Amino acid sequence: MPPFLFWLFASLMLVFGAAVVLNRNPVASALSLVVSFLGLAALFMSLDAYFVGIIQVLVYAGAVMVLFLFIIMLLNLRAEEGRRINWLAATGGIVVALILVIQIFSVIGHFQAARQTFPSLERSTTDDVWNIGALLFSNYNLPFQIVGVLVLVATIGVVLLSKREPR
Amino acid sequence: MDPFFIITSLLKIVGILFVVILPMVSYAVYAERKVSAAIQDRLGPNRVGPAGLFQPIADMFKLLLKEDFTPRNVNTFYYWLAPCLAVMPAIITIAVVPFGSTLFGVPMVIADVNVGILFVFAIASLGVYGIVIGGWASNSKYPFLGGIRSSSQMLSYELSLGLAVIPVFLLVGNLRLTSVVRYQIEHGWFIAPFVGDWMNPWKWVLAVPMIISFLVFMIAIFAETNRLPFDLPEAEQELAGGYNTEYSSMKFALFFLGEYAAMITGSAVIVTLFFGGWHFPGIPDGSRGWIFGVINIAVFFAKVAIMIFIFMWVRWTLPRFRYDQLMRLGWLFFFEIALVNIFVAAWILAYFPSS
Amino acid sequence: MITLGDYLIVSGILFAIGFAGVMLRRNLIIILMSLELMLNAANLSLVAFSRFRVSPAGLPNYNAQVFVFFIITVAAAEVAVGLAILVALFRARQTTDVKDISELKF
Numbered sequence: 001m002p003p004f005l006f007w008l009f010a011s012l013m014l015v016f017g018a019a020v021v022l023n024r025n026p027v028a029s030a031l032s033l034v035v036s037f038l039g040l041a042a043l044f045m046s047l048d049a050y051f052v053g054i055i056q057v058l059v060y061a062g063a064v065m066v067l068f069l070f071i072i073m074l075l076n077l078r079a080e081e082g083r084r085i086n087w088l089a090a091t092g093g094i095v096v097a098l099i100l101v102i103q104i105f106s107v108i109g110h111f112q113a114a115r116q117t118f119p120s121l122e123r124s125t126t127d128d129v130w131n132i133g134a135l136l137f138s139n140y141n142l143p144f145q146i147v148g149v150l151v152l153v154a155t156i157g158v159v160l161l162s163k164r165e166p167r
Numbered sequence: 168m169d170p171f172f173i174i175t176s177l178l179k180i181v182g183i184l185f186v187v188i189l190p191m192v193s194y195a196v197y198a199e200r201k202v203s204a205a206i207q208d209r210l211g212p213n214r215v216g217p218a219g220l221f222q223p224i225a226d227m228f229k230l231l232l233k234e235d236f237t238p239r240n241v242n243t244f245y246y247w248l249a250p251c252l253a254v255m256p257a258i259i260t261i262a263v264v265p266f267g268s269t270l271f272g273v274p275m276v277i278a279d280v281n282v283g284i285l286f287v288f289a290i291a292s293l294g295v296y297g298i299v300i301g302g303w304a305s306n307s308k309y310p311f312l313g314g315i316r317s318s319s320q321m322l323s324y325e326l327s328l329g330l331a332v333i334p335v336f337l338l339v340g341n342l343r344l345t346s347v348v349r350y351q352i353e354h355g356w357f358i359a360p361f362v363g364d365w366m367n368p369w370k371w372v373l374a375v376p377m378i379i380s381f382l383v384f385m386i387a388i389f390a391e392t393n394r395l396p397f398d399l400p401e402a403e404q405e406l407a408g409g410y411n412t413e414y415s416s417m418k419f420a421l422f423f424l425g426e427y428a429a430m431i432t433g434s435a436v437i438v439t440l441f442f443g444g445w446h447f448p449g450i451p452d453g454s455r456g457w458i459f460g461v462i463n464i465a466v467f468f469a470k471v472a473i474m475i476f477i478f479m480w481v482r483w484t485l486p487r488f489r490y491d492q493l494m495r496l497g498w499l500f501f502f503e504i505a506l507v508n509i510f511v512a513a514w515i516l517a518y519f520p521s522s
Numbered sequence: 523m524i525t526l527g528d529y530l531i532v533s534g535i536l537f538a539i540g541f542a543g544v545m546l547r548r549n550l551i552i553i554l555m556s557l558e559l560m561l562n563a564a565n566l567s568l569v570a571f572s573r574f575r576v577s578p579a580g581l582p583n584y585n586a587q588v589f590v591f592f593i594i595t596v597a598a599a600e601v602a603v604g605l606a607i608l609v610a611l612f613r614a615r616q617t618t619d620v621k622d623i624s625e626l627k628f
Contacts, residue, residue, distance in 0.1 A: 006524045010532045017536055017559055021543035026551050027245075027303060033555050034296070040536075040562055047529070047573040048582060052565075052590050054285045059594050062292025063322060064558070064601050069299055070318040071605045072551060073311070075612050093545030097538040104534030114527030119576040127281055129342050131584045132591065140588050147595050154599035161606035164613075 006046055013039030026072045034065045048121060051129045175273045180262075183277065187468065188261060192427045193223035195475055199427075202479040227420075235416040238305070245304035250418040253297030253425035260290045260432045265345045267445050267464035268452035275445075275453070275464060276345060283344035284336065287436055288329060291391065294429060295321040298393070298400055298410045301422065305413035313409025316490065317393065317400035323497040324390035324397075330505035331384040334376050334512035335440055348444035352452075356443040357381070372519055376512040381441045383505050388433040390497065393426060395482040399490055434474035435467075442470055529570035537563035550611070550618045554604050561597050565590045 012035065019032035037060045044053030108114050136144055197212065197219070204211025212219035237246065263283045267275030280286055295318055302314020335357060336342060339350045355362040357377040360370040390397040401409035411422045438444060445467040446452075453460030488496065536559060543556025572586035612618060 003524050006528070010528075014532065014535055014539065017539045020552070020555050020559065021539060021546060026549065027300075029552055029555060031245075031296075031300070033558065036559070037562065040566060043529070043532070043566060044569050046524075047569050049569045049573065049587055049590075050280065050282050051285075052569055052587050052594075054282045054289050055591065055594060056562075056565075057289040058285060058292060059598055060558070060562075062289055062295075063325065064598055066292075066295055066299070066318050066322055067601065067605060068551065068555065069296075069303075070315065070322070071609060073299070073303060073315050073318070075609070075618070077549075077551065077618060090546055093542050096545060097542035100541060101535060101538045104538070105531065108527045108530050108534070111527065111530075113574075114530060115525055116574060117523040117525055119574060121576060121580050121582065127341075128582075128584070128587065129281055131581065132587055135584050135588050136591070139585075140592075143592060147592055150596065151599050154603050158602050158606040161603070161610050 006043070009039045009042040009046070012036075013043065026077045027069065030065055030068045030072060033068075034061050037061050037065070049128060051132055176277060179273075179275070179277050183261060183266065184258065187266075188258060188428065188431060191431055191468075191471075192424050193227065195427045195431065196226065196423070197223050198475070199479050199482075202476065203483045206480070206483040230417055230420040233416040235418065238307070238413050240306045241413065242304040242306060245300050246413075247418075249297050249301030249304055250414065250421035250425075251297075252300060253294070253422050254428060256290045256294040256297075257425055257428035257432050260287050261435060263287060263344055264432070264435045264439055265348055265444055266435070266467050268454070268460055270453055270460035270464070271457055272454075274345070275460070279343060279345050281341075281343055283342050283347075284332060284436075284440075285342060287344075287432075288325070291429070291432070292321065292325055294391075294425070297422070297425060301414070302400075302410040305410070307413055309406045310410045310412050313400040313406050313412075317410065320390060320393075320397065320399060320493065320497075323494060324387045324501075327383055327497060327501040327505045328387035328391060330502070330509060331380045331387060332440060333505075333509045334380050337509070337512055337516060338373070344439050344444075347440060348446060351443040352446045356446075357441050362448055369515075369519060373512070373515055376508050376515065377441065379504065379508045380512075381437070383501050383508070384440070385437060386501060388437065389478070389481065390493075392429040392433055392478075394430065394478060396485040396488050397493060398487065399493060430475060430478055431471065434471045434478065437474055438467065438470040526570060526574045530567055533563045533566040533570065536560075536566065548620045550608055550620060553620070554601065554608070558597065558601070561593060565593055568593075 014036075016032040016036040016039065020029045020036065023029040023032060037056060041053040041056040041061070044050075044056060200222070201211045201219075203209075212222040215221040215225045237243065262277040263280055263286050265274070265276035265279070269275060298317040299314040302310040302312075302317065305311070335347065338357075339347050341347075351357060352362070354360060355370060358374055358381050360374055389395075393400050399409075400406075401411060406412070411419055414422060445463040447463075447466045450462055450466065451459050453463060540556045540559030540563060543559065544553050547553055547556065568586040568590050572583045575583045575586075577583060608618060611623065615622060617623070
């Protein structure tokens, strides 16, 4: 992938990621998050991880964010307004986040392996769907099944939580 | 990247979009009116041109010239964004569907990615945003209800949609849509394996879960494209048009086109997955001469047209479901059928002797 | 050329944005979304490392991508449970603001 596409998608992701935090309207936040996730999926594909990238679109943009939108609309959440901003908490949050960014920059600046460019791949055998599937069903068989149980538990939990109690 | 690849890709994109899909969308509207007329024992559009064939052009001018009215209380930016989002996903999806064999040695698929079917699902699932945003931005109660209905309906039927195709890919062993077509050329169409060693009982036993897959998939596509009997998001009688109530002129037309484009890509995916794509028994592929390449493309779109006819037939025959019935059908019926079907297909593949 | 460091920096900034969202916003739904941003920042680093650590056979290290697959699955379950709790909370208190839910019992 040409470098300018990397910077395009990376800035798309970051700008819309920031829009998630800055927007007052929950629906606008959710839609910004969708665009941010699409940019992220493009970055995954720039790393030759097509399966992960498309799963990202399918699960996040296609299902999770629709669920978010559904809940926002169901509860009919409006833009929050009139509330005073707590400046102490706001500056605290921004300062801590900035310190985090500065720290990440300095750590990566001293990290030798971070300077390397793309190593070349053996194109003929990189069917990543096949490779991930093979790994998932051999080395990671037990975690895979545990995740299955986790999803089942989450499903039952959600049904129980969202059921109205009889009055 | 080599310029040959870029030029042929551009030609394919322009050709498939402007020569095939967009005319097909406008004539699907015409066909819908003709089919509904035939089913209801009427004549249908017959004034503009011979047998009303120029009706889509007249419709287009009518919609373009109508007043483009924006109601006062809408959220303007999202109100404008929604119709664009409604058309885009359906058209992008066609990029991975192989619509022909080869023409002058160029494969007739725009992007042959190794995550083909996942790409189709991922992009098709973005189609819900157009409807949901349109319903929300209109700031009016019927569109809002339509948007909510649409989001939960899409989420529910995406499950059956994804589970229904798993038997196909258990058999093919690859997510590329071109491999699906190639497998069907060698071993016969999935739901009617008449090619090759068609006396082999294994293939006919395997055709049973494939037919179940096909039925579940097609019904889920009906729900995903908001076609009757699942058009709850726009149900005219209860929601006065649902998510597109507040839209007029070309913005309304874009929603309309989005629905038909989704129907065409849905039919194209069904044809690719279950009806052998561009393959027809006895017709060689494009490597034998360009005339066969053209015939293959024609065969593909003829099959798509038949599928579209079935979509219309169902629409004008069946009544609409109630919303709770729709949800119950999706979660308690098709989801389970698709799940059991996977196990049946896997059992046949593992234990039934293959010859 | 794009290096591993570029991906890591982008991922770090994304994480910081998500972190700031959790710190700054008081709407529970936005906090949940910011959590998703942080999880995805981690995913981006994982996939970047997977691509830049090529095995002798010329394959990326797929272990990291399997890990990302698990993260996405668990995150989807987490969102479902989180939103269900949010709906239950909204039914009880008609609010999604964390400031209004400071009592332990209601």
